[in-house]
Amino acid sequence: MKEPIQPALQSLRVRTVNGLNIEAIRQQFPAFDRHEGDHPVAYFDGPAGSQVPQSVIDAVGHYMAHTNSNCGAPISTSQESDTTLQHAREALADFVGGSDPDEIVFGPNMTTLTLALSRTLGQTWGPGDEVVVTQLDHDANVTPWVLAAQRAGATVHHVPIDLTNCTLDQSAYARLLSPRTKFVAIGYASNAVGTVNPVKQMISAAREMGALTFVDAVHLAPHRLIDVAELQCDFLTCSAYKFFGPHVGVIWGRKDLLEELHPDKLRPSPATGPGKWMTGTANHEGIAGAAAAVNYLSSLGTGNTRRDQLATAFDAIACHENALRRRLLEGLQELTEFRLWGLGLNAPESSRVPTVSVTHTSLSPRDMATRLAHLGLYCWPGNHYAVPFTTAAGLEPDGTLRIGLLHYNTVGEVDRLLAGLRDVDSLV
Numbered sequence: 006m007k008e009p010i011q012p013a014l015q016s017l018r019v020r021t022v023n024g025l026n027i028e029a030i031r032q033q034f035p036a037f038d039r040h041e042g043d044h045p046v047a048y049f050d051g052p053a054g055s056q057v058p059q060s061v062i063d064a065v066g067h068y069m070a071h072t073n074s075n076c077g078a079p080i081s082t083s084q085e086s087d088t089t090l091q092h093a094r095e096a097l098a099d100f101v102g103g104s105d106p107d108e109i110v111f112g113p114n115m116t117t118l119t120l121a122l123s124r125t126l127g128q129t130w131g132p133g134d135e136v137v138v139t140q141l142d143h144d145a146n147v148t149p150w151v152l153a154a155q156r157a158g159a160t161v162h163h164v165p166i167d168l169t170n171c172t173l174d175q176s177a178y179a180r181l182l183s184p185r186t187k188f189v190a191i192g193y194a195s196n197a198v199g200t201v202n203p204v205k206q207m208i209s210a211a212r213e214m215g216a217l218t219f220v221d222a223v224h225l226a227p228h229r230l231i232d233v234a235e236l237q238c239d240f241l242t243c244s245a246y247k248f249f250g251p252h253v254g255v256i257w258g259r260k261d262l263l264e265e266l267h268p269d270k271l272r273p274s275p276a277t278g279p280g281k282w283m284t285g286t287a288n289h290e291g292i293a294g295a296a297a298a299v300n301y302l303s304s305l306g307t308g309n310t311r312r313d314q315l316a317t318a319f320d321a322i323a324c325h326e327n328a329l330r331r332r333l334l335e336g337l338q339e340l341t342e343f344r345l346w347g348l349g350l351n352a353p354e355s356s357r358v359p360t361v362s363v364t365h366t367s368l369s370p371r372d373m374a375t376r377l378a379h380l381g382l383y384c385w386p387g388n389h390y391a392v393p394f395t396t397a398a399g400l401e402p403d404g405t406l407r408i409g410l411l412h413y414n415t416v417g418e419v420d421r422l423l424a425g426l427r428d429v430d431s432l433v
């Protein structure tokens with residue numbers, strides 16, 4: 006995994022003795038220059054897509070300006086494109102804790118990759134087989150498996166949510182598993198309410214039944230270190246545009262499974278390796294940017310390997326994000342017109358990422374988002390495609406107002422948002 010590591014000076018600049026130097030970090034993001042009228046924009050819309058540092062923008066531009074080509078020909082630009090993809094696989098393998106870059110498959114986004122994988126895996130299911138999905142997932146980790154199960158004549162079980170704190174009902178999960186379970190799809194973290202599921206235990210229980218496991222880590226990826234080796238899952242997915250990269254989806258899969266399965270593919274395309282799963286010409290510039298996003302994150306850490314740098318970077322990110330989340334939740338406690346959906350202040354830090362969903366006694370989430378946007382406070386209204394949750398919670402069709410914090414947010418931005426929320430019914 007030899008992708009060049011950010012210069013040490015860069016690392017020093019973005020870290021202080023106690024953690025991250027957020028102001029130095031923010032200077033790397035051109036998006037923070039944006040204003041809404043007189044108000045600097047504060048981005049709380051990260052769960053729908055994070056902002057991008059200059060190094061990622063440069064990587065995309067560099068690819069397009071200097072090495073633009075298709076893969077596989079004996080010409081320099083093509084060979085450099087092959088190298089770009091190989092370096093990106095190495096970077097993403099480091100990012101998810103994998104040991105083999107050939108286990109990394111790139112695609113347009115998580116949804117498209119998951120639909121393709123579900124069609125392929127579904128061919129191995131039949132009547133009598135059972136598939137388990139959860140009510141706390143984004144629909145991209147539900148409907149692909151439901152459709153594949155329907156085609157195969159397999160049965161689908163849905164793990165219910167405990168709506169008092171928006172966690173998965175673990176005893177119901179245990180009851181739904183049996184030797185008939187062929188496949189379990191679990192979300193690592195909820196993009197609607199921020200709950201981090203006990204994925205490792207859930208995978209271990211599924212494995213005891215002989216089931217394959219698929220983890221949707223899209224929402225966890227910008228917040229915490231992923232470690233597929235520790236999780237012992239069979240597949241894991243994330244999307245680079247949620248962790249400071251471009252619009253590119255990624256699936257990590259166990260190599261033996263990627264080799265054994267038969268995805269739909271064209272005759273001349275590779276019959277082995279990740280190329281077997283990557284239909285058509287890939288988004289090379291986006292993939293170059295995805296690798297740069299991993300390198301941006303590792304530049305926030307310290308250590309001799311990129312993986313060590315990522316681990317220390319995510320420790321520092323978690324520390325800063327937890328402080329922001331506590332401040333936001335403390336402030337929200339005083340705003341009695343709001344209802345918090347999800348784990349509150351007393352929840353263990355490991356059980357949640359700083360994605361906070363609220364509803365208001367009289368204003369719709371869309372109305373609030375529109376009013377706040379005039380103050381440069383960008384939040385997201387709606388069901389966030391987490392329809393099993395919003396349906397179970399009786400929140401359709403309006404959903405929630407989602408406040409997504411990332412490491413580039415500041416205490417000052419959280420305080421501005423709390424002030425905006427306090428006055429939201431008098432804003433226009």
Ligand SMILES: Cc1ncc(COP(=O)(O)O)c(C=O)c1O
Nearest residue numbers: 114115116143145196223224244
């Ligand atoms: C948790 C989660 N899973 C899956 C997806 C779908 O990802 P993509 O947009 O890459 O298809 C999203 C997108 O918001 C998400 O938040």
